Amino acid sequence: MTTSRPRSEQLYAEALQHIVGGVNSPSRSFKAVGGGAPVFMKRAQGAYFYDVDDNRYIDYLCAYGPIITGHAHPHITAAITRAAENGVLYGTPTELEITLARKLKAAIPSLDKVRFVNSGTEAVMTTIRVARAYTKRNKIIKFAGCYHGHSDLVLVAAGSGPSTLGIPDSAGIPTSIAHEVITVPFNDLDGLKQALERWGDDVAAVMVEPIVGNFGMVMPEPGFLEGLCAMTREAGALVIYDEVITGFRFHYGTTQTFGAFPDHAAIEPDLTALGKIIGGGLPIGAYGGRKEVMEQVAPLGPAYQAGTMAGNPASISSGIACLEVLEQPGVYERMDALAAKLANAIKDSADRHGVPLTVNRIRGSFSTHFCAHPVTNYDEAQDTDGEAFAQFFRLMLEQGICLAPSKYEAWFLTTAHTEADIDVTIEAADNALRQMAR
Numbered sequence: 001m002t003t004s005r006p007r008s009e010q011l012y013a014e015a016l017q018h019i020v021g022g023v024n025s026p027s028r029s030f031k032a033v034g035g036g037a038p039v040f041m042k043r044a045q046g047a048y049f050y051d052v053d054d055n056r057y058i059d060y061l062c063a064y065g066p067i068i069t070g071h072a073h074p075h076i077t078a079a080i081t082r083a084a085e086n087g088v089l090y091g092t093p094t095e096l097e098i099t100l101a102r103k104l105k106a107a108i109p110s111l112d113k114v115r116f117v118n119s120g121t122e123a124v125m126t127t128i129r130v131a132r133a134y135t136k137r138n139k140i141i142k143f144a145g146c147y148h149g150h151s152d153l154v155l156v157a158a159g160s161g162p163s164t165l166g167i168p169d170s171a172g173i174p175t176s177i178a179h180e181v182i183t184v185p186f187n188d189l190d191g192l193k194q195a196l197e198r199w200g201d202d203v204a205a206v207m208v209e210p211i212v213g214n215f216g217m218v219m220p221e222p223g224f225l226e227g228l229c230a231m232t233r234e235a236g237a238l239v240i241y242d243e244v245i246t247g248f249r250f251h252y253g254t255t256q257t258f259g260a261f262p263d264h265a266a267i268e269p270d271l272t273a274l275g276k277i278i279g280g281g282l283p284i285g286a287y288g289g290r291k292e293v294m295e296q297v298a299p300l301g302p303a304y305q306a307g308t309m310a311g312n313p314a315s316i317s318s319g320i321a322c323l324e325v326l327e328q329p330g331v332y333e334r335m336d337a338l339a340a341k342l343a344n345a346i347k348d349s350a351d352r353h354g355v356p357l358t359v360n361r362i363r364g365s366f367s368t369h370f371c372a373h374p375v376t377n378y379d380e381a382q383d384t385d386g387e388a389f390a391q392f393f394r395l396m397l398e399q400g401i402c403l404a405p406s407k408y409e410a411w412f413l414t415t416a417h418t419e420a421d422i423d424v425t426i427e428a429a430d431n432a433l434r435q436m437a438r
C-alpha cells in the first residue's frame with residue numbers, strides 16, 4: 001500500500017495562511033522529518049486514523065501519550081456525551097472532581113491533596129511555584145532533554161556539561177529567568193551532586209521525568225532516583241516528579257508506585273505533576289503532593305493558581321472513564337506483550353538488514369534510535385541518525401503506519417491495538433528497513 005495525500009497538501013497550504021506554521025503545536029509539523037505537509041486526519045477509531053484522503057493508518061502516535069484505550073472508546077465517549085448533555089462548564093465545584101481526585105490518590109500514595117488544571121504545562125509550572133513558596137528559595141534543577149511543558153522556567157537547556165546555569169531554549173525568555181535553572185545530565189548523580197554543592201542553598205526543587213519519555217523512552221539507572229531523592233532532601237529542596245507521560249502509561253499508577261519497577265525502590269516525591277492519560281483525551285493536568293506543601297496553594301496559602309476551565313466536568317468525566325477502563329484486569333499485560341513482540345521484531349529486522357538501531361522498550365511503549373550505542377541520556381539520544389529516522393518515518397507512513405514525526409518521540413500501544421495490527425506493522429517495518437539498507 002502507498003498512501004497518496006493531495007487533500008492534506010491542499011489543507012496544509014490553506015492552514016499556512018491562517019495558523020502560524022500551519023499547526024497548533026510545533027511537534028505536529030514535519031520539519032524534523034524532511035518538511036512538507038503533515039497528514040490531516042479527519043477521524044480516529046480504536047487503533048486507526050483516517051485522513052482527509054481516506055487513507056487508513058495504524059496509530060502509534062496516540063496524541064503523544066494521552067490515548068491509551070484507543071480512539072473513541074465507547075465507555076469514554078459515553079461519559080463525555082453525558083457530560084456534554086449536562087452542561088460542560090459550571091465554574092462551581094462538582095462531585096466528579098472528588099471522584100477523580102480519589103482515584104488518583106488511591107493509585108498514587110504520595111498525593112495527600114490534588115488540584116486539577118488544564119494541561120501538563122500548567123501542572124508543572126505550578127509545582128515549581130508551590131515548591132518555591134514552600135522552601136522560600138528560587139532555583140530549580142532539571143535534567144537535560146527532559147521536557148516539562150512550555151513555561152519559561154523549564155524551557156531552558158543546559159550550558160556545556162553539568163553544573164552550568166541554563167540558557168533559554170526559546171526567544172522571549174529573559175536570561176534572568178534562565179539563570180534560575182540548572183541543568184544536569186539524566187542518570188548523572190555526580191553532576192547533580194556538584195550542582196547541589198554549588199547552588200544547594202538556593203534550590204527549591206529538583207524536577208525529573210522519573211522515566212524519560214521525551215528523548216525516547218529511557219529508564220533511570222538503578223540507584224539514580226534513590227540518590228536524586230536523598231541528595232535533594234539533604235539540600236532542603238523538594239523532589240518533583242513529572243509523571244505527565246508516565247502516569248498510568250506502564251501500569252495502573254506511576255513510577256513511584258511500590259513494586260511497579262522491581263529495580264527501583266518506590267520513592268515518593270514531594271510533588272507530582274500529571275496530565276495526558278488522566279483526562280482520557282480531553283485537556284487536563286493535575287498536581288499534588290504532601291499536605292503541608294499543597295497547603296501553600298490558594299485559597300489556603302500564599303501561592304496563587306487558578307483556572308476558568310480547571311476541573312471542567314467534560315475532562316473530569318473523560319478521565320474517570322479512562323481510568324475505569326484501565327482498572328480492568330489484564331489491560332496492561334496485553335499492551336506489554338504486543339509492544340514486546342513489535343519492538344523485538346523491529347530490532348531483529350534492523351539487525352538482519354544491517355541498520356544500526358537501538359530500541360528502548362518500557363512495557364507498552366518504546367523508542368527507536370538509529371544508532372549502534374545505548375541511549376541512556378540526552379547526549380546519546382541526540383547522537384543518533386536523524387536522517388535515517390526521517391526515512392524510516394516516511395516509509396512507514398507510506399505503508400499506513402503513523403509514528404510521531406521526531407526521532408525523540410515514543411511509540412505508544414493502546415488497548416485497541418490487535419495482534420493483526422502488530423503483524424502488519426512488523427511487516428511494514430521490515431520493508432522499510434530493507435529499503436534503508438540498500
Ligand code: PMP
Pocket residue numbers: 064118119120121122124147148149150209213214242243244245275276
Ligand atoms: N511534562 C511532560 C513529561 C510532557 O511530556 C509534556 C508534554 N509532552 C508536558 C509536561 C506538557 O504537557 P502539555 O502538553 O499537556 O502542556
